[in-house]
Amino acid sequence: MIMLAAVVFTAGCTDESQGNSTDIQAVQENNGTVETTASEQTNLQEVQEENGIVKANESGQNTTSQETPEESNVLEVTSLEQINASLEQGPVLVKIGSKHCGPCQAMKPMLKELATEYSGKATIASIDITESPDLEAYFDIGYVPDTSLVVGIKDGDYVYMQENGTVTKDRFSARIQGQMEKEVYENRINLALLQEGKST
Structure with missing residues (x-):
């Protein structure tokens, strides 16, 4: 061009x-x-x-x-409404961390890559618990980084994709603790997109 x-x-x-x-x-x-x-x-x-x-x-x-301009950016989440709105477009990978956490900061370039890779199919979101303590309490965060893939809402609760491809309302059984390789997050997103019938 x-x-x-x-x-x-x-x-x-x-x-x-x-x-x-x-x-x-x-x-x-x-x-x-x-x-x-x-x-x-x-x-x-x-x-x-x-x-x-x-x-x-x-x-x-x-x-x-x-x-x-970059094709897609990581969504900086400060309210649940942002996640809810993004769910209308597809699954939302939510990384919860802190600006004081080294591994959380180290994940930023990878999250940007994922946001570009899955632009239009999935949303890559980030929550900083120092900026949004109410969201830290809502998601009951003990350690960061803590990442989960939200795929929907059922009876007022978020539904999360687990590693084996099943869904659950129990975030703790579906979360990805710590900083992992990019393919761990890609695999989870791809599972969700396959279930929605979207190509990866």
């Missing part, structure tokens, strides 16, 4: 008597470096590139960057 980025390069105010009215700008692109010469009167250049990122390597020049 080719994106066009319009970037304004403003030459710094210089005294004409200094005699240096030309600067070299290097614009980094996917296919290499393009060098252009710009006079102090030049204030607009259009750069076409594939990844949407423009860098100007000129002394005193501002660098303009247009980053491609």
Whole structure:
């Protein structure tokens, strides 16, 4: 996908008597470096590139960057309503942790990968018990990280997917304690998606 980025390069105010009215700008692109010469009167250049990122390597020049937004993000949960709403789209993997917990923080990159991998099929959610102590009490958290896959609501209670593919209202029998390999979470989500008839 080719994106066009319009970037304004403003030459710094210089005294004409200094005699240096030309600067070299290097614009980094996917296919290499393009060098252009710009006079102090030049204030607009259009750069076409594939990844949407423009860098100007000129002394005193501002660098303009247009980053491609991530396809999907981890849902930061602060209320049960967020989980309930997400369940309408599919299963919700809920990781419960704390900003003071090393393994919880180490899981963040993997959760982002899962969120992208399962975008549109499942929601990857995270709860910080230091920010939401009411949710810590609701889920009766003793140790973190504590992760479970919510697949529905029955009689007002959450229904969780267990490792063997059966469902239960007993979160303790369905939870994943500690920090595990990514495939442990993938396997649980895939089981839920298979039961819902969604391809993984």
